[in-house]
Amino acid sequence: MGKLMNAKEYEESLRKLNLKVYLFGKRITNVVDDPIIRPSMNAVAATYEFAHKPEYEDIMTAKSHLTGKKINRFTHIHQSVDDLVKKSKMGRLLGSLTACCFQRCVGMDAMNALSITTHAIDAKHGTDYNQRFLKFLAYVQENDLVCDGAMTDPKGDRGLPPHKQADPDMFLHVVKEQADGIVVRGSKAHQTGAVNSHEIIVMPTMSMREEDKDYAVAFALPSDTEGITYILGRQSCDTRKLEGTTFDRGNMYYGGHEALVVFDHVFVPWERVFMYKEYDFTTQLVESFGAYHRQSYACKVGVGDVLIGAAQTVAEYNGAEKASHIKDKIVEMNHLNETLFCGCIACAAEGHQEASGTYLVDVLLANVHKQNVTRFPYEIARLAQDIAGGLMVTLPSEADFKSPEIGKWIEKYYKTKEGVCTEDRMRILRLIENITMGTAAVGYLTESMHGAGSPQAQRIMIGRLIDMKQKQKAAKFLCGIDKE
Numbered sequence: 001m002g003k004l005m006n007a008k009e010y011e012e013s014l015r016k017l018n019l020k021v022y023l024f025g026k027r028i029t030n031v032v033d034d035p036i037i038r039p040s041m042n043a044v045a046a047t048y049e050f051a052h053k054p055e056y057e058d059i060m061t062a063k064s065h066l067t068g069k070k071i072n073r074f075t076h077i078h079q080s081v082d083d084l085v086k087k088s089k090m091g092r093l094l095g096s097l098t099a100c101c102f103q104r105c106v107g108m109d110a111m112n113a114l115s116i117t118t119h120a121i122d123a124k125h126g127t128d129y130n131q132r133f134l135k136f137l138a139y140v141q142e143n144d145l146v147c148d149g150a151m152t153d154p155k156g157d158r159g160l161p162p163h164k165q166a167d168p169d170m171f172l173h174v175v176k177e178q179a180d181g182i183v184v185r186g187s188k189a190h191q192t193g194a195v196n197s198h199e200i201i202v203m204p205t206m207s208m209r210e211e212d213k214d215y216a217v218a219f220a221l222p223s224d225t226e227g228i229t230y231i232l233g234r235q236s237c238d239t240r241k242l243e244g245t246t247f248d249r250g251n252m253y254y255g256g257h258e259a260l261v262v263f264d265h266v267f268v269p270w271e272r273v274f275m276y277k278e279y280d281f282t283t284q285l286v287e288s289f290g291a292y293h294r295q296s297y298a299c300k301v302g303v304g305d306v307l308i309g310a311a312q313t314v315a316e317y318n319g320a321e322k323a324s325h326i327k328d329k330i331v332e333m334n335h336l337n338e339t340l341f342c343g344c345i346a347c348a349a350e351g352h353q354e355a356s357g358t359y360l361v362d363v364l365l366a367n368v369h370k371q372n373v374t375r376f377p378y379e380i381a382r383l384a385q386d387i388a389g390g391l392m393v394t395l396p397s398e399a400d401f402k403s404p405e406i407g408k409w410i411e412k413y414y415k416t417k418e419g420v421c422t423e424d425r426m427r428i429l430r431l432i433e434n435i436t437m438g439t440a441a442v443g444y445l446t447e448s449m450h451g452a453g454s455p456q457a458q459r460i461m462i463g464r465l466i467d468m469k470q471k472q473k474a475a476k477f478l479c480g481i482d483k484e
């Protein structure tokens with residue numbers, strides 16, 4: 001076995017990092033124990049914890065194709081269709097156990113995409129990127145590391161390519177070439193789990209042309225490399241975590257985070273560079289990463305499981321669970337959620353082997369799945385809010401509920417039926433609030449919309465990948481226009 005870390009060891013490994021992290025205008029020196037960040041650390045720690053549970057071992061671990069050792073699936077390069085299917089199941093499992101973004105998929109998807117593209121660049125240009133990448137991968141697997149997958153640039157004026165931007169740093173780029181490596185400058189936006197990561201894997205954000213070759217760069221660095229700064233993003237209701245209360249947070253244990261990651265003249269040694277100006281391979285890297293990450297939105301199915309469970313619970317607490325329209329709405333929520341599951345299983349089941357040996361999902365089906373993800377969680381959330389009732393947004397605070405003076409009024413007036421405790425009703429409503437409009441809505445809703453590419457990105461891929469000629473041929477034959 002490599003070093004299959006447990007949750008405690010993961011936490012301790014983060015304490016050794018010297019990250020430069022800012023939140024609310026101040027530098028955070030103890031990232032691991034910061035009350036705003038801590039729930040997101042707990043969620044990544046769950047990916048370690050569940051790998052040690054016998055009942056989840058088959059889903060959460062894999063056999064390294066490099067060493068034959070047992071490794072965490074998040075560090076694995078998919079070797080079969082079965083691996084791809086298990087990846088989808090792992091996403092649902094962890095989503096259903098944490099009800100948030102557990103952050104570790106972006107790095108896994110970046111590594112799988114790089115395993116394909118480095119091999120392809122070497123085949124055309126005679127470079128040695130694949131060997132460099134495999135050395136990095138062996139290090140990640142051996143030490144069971146978390147990698148941040150950093151693709152998205154701030155992009156400045158969306159109508160202009162990188163080299164035409166008024167500020168050349170709107171896309172991360174090479175500023176200097178040295179005998180021992182390169183120096184880069186720029187930033188990556190919306191970085192999921194950035195300050196919970198040991199390594200950061202940088203990739204170009206979109207297809208590049210020759211004029212933009214300085215922007216066609218991919219590499220990996222330790223997350224505390226000199227010159228890297230993290231500026232945490234705010235989440236709706238985030239400061240509830242500072243109030244010292246418990247259930248007002250909604251999710252008592254877990255959360256996610258994103259950050260703007262700034263690279264201010266950062267040195268990358270050659271052995272960590274996996275693409276250097278080969279702009280002709282940017283499309284392949286972006287599209288394969290995109291397909292893997294669109295599959296990864298199996299996580300939303302797991303979060304949907306929790307939201308459906310919460311909606312059913314609140315219906316029961318309210319005494320409305322037998323109403324036919326409530327039953328129908330719960331069926332509809334399940335229908336939408338399981339349809340999402342069909343998509344992420346289907347793109348995995350239809351996967352294929354690339355020249356590097358890595359298995360890639362069916363790209364068309366992965367895009368169709370992600371297109372559904374941009375819609376269905378919003379409808380599931382709408383139905384959950386319908387079932388929850390208005391109290392979800394007018395509920396007094398936990399502190400008022402616990403007040404010796406006025407708590408009795410909340411207890412009295414927010415009681416529903418015999419056997420239901422008012423505090424439990426408040427707790428389940430706070431969880432629905434958390435997932436549909438609080439900190440977890442970042443992952444369940446807006447990330448479903450934009451993460452792994454905004455909806456239009458999938459529509460472009462669907463339009464390109466559909467075999468329209470075959471469809472027309474069948475139609476024309478069946479109505480007699482064509483005889484064969």
Ligand SMILES: Cc1cc2nc3c(=O)[nH]c(=O)nc-3n(C[C@H](O)[C@H](O)[C@H](O)COP(=O)(O)OP(=O)(O)OC[C@H]3O[C@@H](n4cnc5c(N)ncnc54)[C@H](O)[C@@H]3O)c2cc1C
Nearest residue numbers: 106149150151152158190191192447450451452453454456
């Ligand atoms: C919660 C969250 C987590 C994320 N995590 C990560 C991560 O870990 N790693 C990572 O690399 N990225 C991450 N992303 C980034 C994600 O991939 C981007 O948000 C996505 O690609 C959209 O880019 P944008 O946010 O800059 O939106 P914009 O590019 O500003 O898009 C806004 C709208 O404008 C449209 N648009 C933009 N450009 C054009 C154009 N040229 N022509 C026509 N229409 C255009 C889009 O289709 C969209 O409708 C995350 C995003 C979110 C929200």
Ligand code: SF4
Nearest residue numbers: 101102103105296299
């Ligand atoms: S949003 Fe989902 S796929 Fe993306 S990192 Fe979080 S858990 Fe993984």
